[in-house]
Amino acid sequence: VAIIRLSKSFLKEIPPFSEFPPGLTNIINGYYCHVSGGLAIDGSLEAPVVEEEVIRECQKIRELNLTAVVIAGVFSPIDEVFKQEDFVRRIVLQELPGVDVVCSHEVANIGFMERENAAILNASILKYARRTVGGFKSAMNRLNLKCGLFLTQNDGTLVDSAAAAKLPIRTFSSGATNSMRGAAYLSGIKGGSTSTLVIDIGGTTSDVGVLLPSGFPRQANAYVTVAGVSVNYSMPHLESIGLGGGSIVRATSSDVTVGPDSVGHYLTSESLVFSGKTMTATDISVGARKANIGDPSLVENLDKNIMNAAQARIKILLERAIDVMKTSPEPLPVLLVGGGSIIAPEKLEGASSLIRPPFHDVANAVGAAVGKVGGVVDIVQGTSSQTVVEATERAKKMATERAVASGAIESSVTIAEVEAMPLQYVTNQVRIIVKAVGELDLGFNHTFMDNANGEEVFEPEEAKRSAAKAFAGPSVNPMTYHPEVVVSKESGHPEWFISETDLNWLADGCYVLGKEAAYT
Amino acid sequence: MGAPAVSAERLASTEVVEATKALMEYLRHDSFDAVMALEIGGGNGLEPLLVGSSKFFDRPVLEYDFMARAYPTAWQITLCAYTEGELVPCALDSGDGNTIIMTRAANDEIVDRALRASCSEMGSRVGMALKPTTTDKVKRYGVSNSTSLAWRIGRCIARAHATNTVSRVAESIIEEVGGEKTAKILFRGKIVAVERRLFKGHSYGEITISGLPADEEENKGAMPAVATDGILKIPFKNENIVAEHIVGEKKETIAMVPDLIAVLDSGSGRALGVPEYKYGLRVTVICITCSPRWTDTAKGLEIGGPGAFGFDVKYKPIGVYVEPKSVVLEYAPQ
Numbered sequence: 001v002a003i004i005r006l007s008k009s010f011l012k013e014i015p016p017f018s019e020f021p022p023g024l025t026n027i028i029n030g031y032y033c034h035v036s037g038g039l040a041i042d043g044s045l046e047a048p049v050v051e052e053e054v055i056r057e058c059q060k061i062r063e064l065n066l067t068a069v070v071i072a073g074v075f076s077p078i079d080e081v082f083k084q085e086d087f088v089r090r091i092v093l094q095e096l097p098g099v100d101v102v103c104s105h106e107v108a109n110i111g112f113m114e115r116e117n118a119a120i121l122n123a124s125i126l127k128y129a130r131r132t133v134g135g136f137k138s139a140m141n142r143l144n145l146k147c148g149l150f151l152t153q154n155d156g157t158l159v160d161s162a163a164a165a166k167l168p169i170r171t172f173s174s175g176a177t178n179s180m181r182g183a184a185y186l187s188g189i190k191g192g193s194t195s196t197l198v199i200d201i202g203g204t205t206s207d208v209g210v211l212l213p214s215g216f217p218r219q220a221n222a223y224v225t226v227a228g229v230s231v232n233y234s235m236p237h238l239e240s241i242g243l244g245g246g247s248i249v250r251a252t253s254s255d256v257t258v259g260p261d262s263v264g265h266y267l268t269s270e271s272l273v274f275s276g277k278t279m280t281a282t283d284i285s286v287g288a289r290k291a292n293i294g295d296p297s298l299v300e301n302l303d304k305n306i307m308n309a310a311q312a313r314i315k316i317l318l319e320r321a322i323d324v325m326k327t328s329p330e331p332l333p334v335l336l337v338g339g340g341s342i343i344a345p346e347k348l349e350g351a352s353s354l355i356r357p358p359f360h361d362v363a364n365a366v367g368a369a370v371g372k373v374g375g376v377v378d379i380v381q382g383t384s385s386q387t388v389v390e391a392t393e394r395a396k397k398m399a400t401e402r403a404v405a406s407g408a409i410e411s412s413v414t415i416a417e418v419e420a421m422p423l424q425y426v427t428n429q430v431r432i433i434v435k436a437v438g439e440l441d442l443g444f445n446h447t448f449m450d451n452a453n454g455e456e457v458f459e460p461e462e463a464k465r466s467a468a469k470a471f472a473g474p475s476v477n478p479m480t481y482h483p484e485v486v487v488s489k490e491s492g493h494p495e496w497f498i499s500e501t502d503l504n505w506l507a508d509g510c511y512v513l514g515k516e517a518a519y520t
Numbered sequence: 521m522g523a524p525a526v527s528a529e530r531l532a533s534t535e536v537v538e539a540t541k542a543l544m545e546y547l548r549h550d551s552f553d554a555v556m557a558l559e560i561g562g563g564n565g566l567e568p569l570l571v572g573s574s575k576f577f578d579r580p581v582l583e584y585d586f587m588a589r590a591y592p593t594a595w596q597i598t599l600c601a602y603t604e605g606e607l608v609p610c611a612l613d614s615g616d617g618n619t620i621i622m623t624r625a626a627n628d629e630i631v632d633r634a635l636r637a638s639c640s641e642m643g644s645r646v647g648m649a650l651k652p653t654t655t656d657k658v659k660r661y662g663v664s665n666s667t668s669l670a671w672r673i674g675r676c677i678a679r680a681h682a683t684n685t686v687s688r689v690a691e692s693i694i695e696e697v698g699g700e701k702t703a704k705i706l707f708r709g710k711i712v713a714v715e716r717r718l719f720k721g722h723s724y725g726e727i728t729i730s731g732l733p734a735d736e737e738e739n740k741g742a743m744p745a746v747a748t749d750g751i752l753k754i755p756f757k758n759e760n761i762v763a764e765h766i767v768g769e770k771k772e773t774i775a776m777v778p779d780l781i782a783v784l785d786s787g788s789g790r791a792l793g794v795p796e797y798k799y800g801l802r803v804t805v806i807c808i809t810c811s812p813r814w815t816d817t818a819k820g821l822e823i824g825g826p827g828a829f830g831f832d833v834k835y836k837p838i839g840v841y842v843e844p845k846s847v848v849l850e851y852a853p854q
Contacts, residue, residue: 007530008616009533009615009616009617010530010531010533010615010616011530011531012533013531013532013533013534014531014532040526040643040644041523041525041526041529041643041644042640042644046616046643047616074529074530075529110525110528110529111528111529112528112529112530112531113528113531220787237787323684324684326684388715388717419798420714420716477682478675478678478679478681478682479679479682479683481675482851483671483847483851484851485847485848485851485852485853486853487852487853488580491580494848494849494852494853495580495848496583496847496848496851498569501678502671503566503569504674504678505670505671505673505674505675505677505678506565506566506569506667506670506671506674507566507674508673508674508677508678508790508791509669509670509671509672509673509674509675509677510560510561510562510563510564510565510566510670510674511561511562511790511791511793512670512673512674512677512693512782512784512790512791513560513561513562513565513588513589513590513666513669513670513673513780513782514559514560514561514562514589514590514591514759514780514782
């Protein structure tokens with residue numbers, strides 16, 4: 001991915017990928033540059049875009065053979081007049097026909113770093129998204145299904161396939177949301193007395209989330225990270241680890257590891273119980289007679305030590321993940337769902353009970369099937385002739401109408417989210433974001449941007465190589481850390497040399513003491 | 521100085537270094553002995569580390585500030601509670617080539633007002649360097665060990681994350697800053713309403729926090745809060761001004777400036793700044809007693825108390841101030 005940043009004077013102290021895990025940066029960071037541009041907070045120009053500069057950068061991007069370009073301008077979400085990102089996109093498409101271009105303002109809101117991060121992640125999975133949607137469509141054709149194709153988004157609402165292929169980032173954590181909603185539906189949880197943890201174990205990864213007593217997933221608070229990268233849009237609060245039914249088990253003389261890589265959906269050809277050659281977490285469960293899949297006789301003679309060590313390893317991985325999700329040490333009930341949940345042990349430290357709801361292996365599909373239709377409104381309104389409350393009411397009405405227009409049953413529509421933000425200092429402008437959700441009306445006549453090219457060849461993906469999630473944790477132990485204080489030769493006074501750890505702590509502490517976020 | 525939303529877009533930059541250079545040029549100084557924060561609260565608390573770093577001036581940073589918190593205007597500092605005319609000459613720089621030096625001022629208050637107006641026209645975020653001060657004034661009018669205070673609070677948060685005790689981070693901060701005689705948990709709950717408006721470069725508004733049903737909290741062994749039922753309203757002007765506890769018709773102001781009222785995100789254990797207030801967030805509100813530098817003089821309370829924000833309530837401290845323990849002295853080689 002190439003990144004073009006628009007700002008004449010700012011951003012340069014903090015380059016893109018500053019908050020990315022190094023492994024991911026190496027894979028994604030193709031090129032980045034700063035060109036003239038950017039806005040001020042009142043929507044006025046910081047500097048205009050200089051076409052020649054962009055063309056020059058396009059030449060470099062062409063030389064590097066990069067096929068995805070992110071355009072991120074300072075204050076682009078409030079750019080109603082100059083449309084700088086769109087202008088740059090036109091130049092880029094002219095210079096580099098056929099590349100994928102992602103404008104940051106279409107992905108997320110105010111908060112440059114997080115918006116840029118989200119746009120980068122979105123750009124890096126566009127091809128994958130198109131292939132996935134194409135694959136769904138050819139599957140539908142083969143099954144002779146004549147109906148619309150919806151994808152579920154991270155928040156549990158549905159979106160049509162064309163929109164999903166352009167903004168895959170909005171859908172790529174939906175699996176967990178679906179599983180949690182499905183688990184809630186299947187277990188009939190409604191207003192239990194405590195929160196419930198949900199572990200969804202798939203073929204490659206496990207996602208741990210929290211169901212509130214209301215039966216809805218806990219939303220992540222102000223800070224959200226995807227694969228270790230901060231982004232700024234609403235997501236369910238989740239911890240994902242590289243552990244699933246297809247996780248590869250490796251035994252060395254001293255150690256047994258499980259995952260994070262997986263045979264993925266090749267479980268039924270590569271795993272031992274299906275006469276394959278790779279030992280997977282599923283084989284361990286079958287060998288330990290905890291599951292009956294494939295041909296159990298093929299794993300009858302697995303080394304007991306390896307089986308025990310692998311099971312212990314799986315238990316520790318899951319316990320760590322649920323511990324991260326809890327906000328206090330008290331044990332909570334745990335729902336186990338997903339096709340891979342056969343690999344889970346009978347007991348987990350930190351869980352008061354382990355429940356497998358009926359049909360738990362299809363909780364994800366059930367959650368998607370009970371998905372709701374949403375309508376989102378994001379508009380800027382004047383507040384000189386109306387109050388903020390009136391403006392909000394108007395936006396709520398529009399959101400409800402949009403939800404209904406997208407196929408929601410009108411009587412079921414509720415407002416799920418309201419946010420009002422003043423936009424400018426001088427002219428009383430307020431930006432209001434409202435989200436309404438309702439049940440999908442099955443009798444509704446949906447219109448779809450159907451892919452005419454339904455015969456597109458769907459190439460099966462290769463075995464997944466799930467990147468290892470960094471479990472390193474803090475590099476220093478905050479319980480024992482000593483700051484570096486030395487007596488100055490110059491003054492004779494002790495002086496404290498601020499380390500990166502000190503700086504991180506100071507930033508968090510200063511923020512408690514007041515005002516704007518400290519960026520380090 | 522400026523709007524947090526600008527920092528969220530323009531990211532950290534070197535305006536303060538540029539402003540310092542401009543002021544030194546004007547005063548014909550070629551170096552300085554040390555640099556210190558005007559306010560430790562927020563990003564401004566870290567700026568002196570940038571100015572003093574080996575990348576720029578390579579000078580020591582003092583363990584002092586003039587607030588031990590943050591306030592919306594530059595004259596709301598302990599230095600102004602004891603003295604006058606210590607702000608100018610000062611320099612502003614907006615990082616994109618514009619610099620302003622204010623050479624004279626009839627009073628302290630106009631300095632902030634005039635510069636803030638400039639700031640609005642200069643992109644709403646500027647770096648500022650105020651008149652150099654003396655060791656004597658720092659010792660007499662500054663708040664000591666405020667850098668240590670910030671570091672200790674930050675360490676509480678880091679430790680809570682390391683030990684999976686994020687739900688107890690408020691308690692550990694309170695223990696760290698002097699215990700329940702100095703600081704208290706005011707309220708736990710969920711933000712149910714956020715009202716905002718911007719006026720002359722300040723963010724005004726109010727949040728309403730409603731208590732959660734006991735079954736949604738994981739509350740075993742938690743420190744009791746000052747208020748539990750009803751709702752808590754916190755009006756703000758960049759900073760939280762007062763905490764009003766309301767049950768039915770009964771309203772009581774349970775905390776107020778200059779004591780620090782901080783809203784912590786219960787999920788992350790970190791602070792929520794005014795721009796991040798959002799419906800549905802679970803929060804813990806804490807209050808820490810202010811430094812006596814604010815309460816020693818009538819002028820201190822006048823410029824830093826609730827009256828300075830138009831609230832007609834008499835300042836009642838939440839507890840007794842304890843000086844934060846110095847990190848430098850604690851970890852100095854013996």
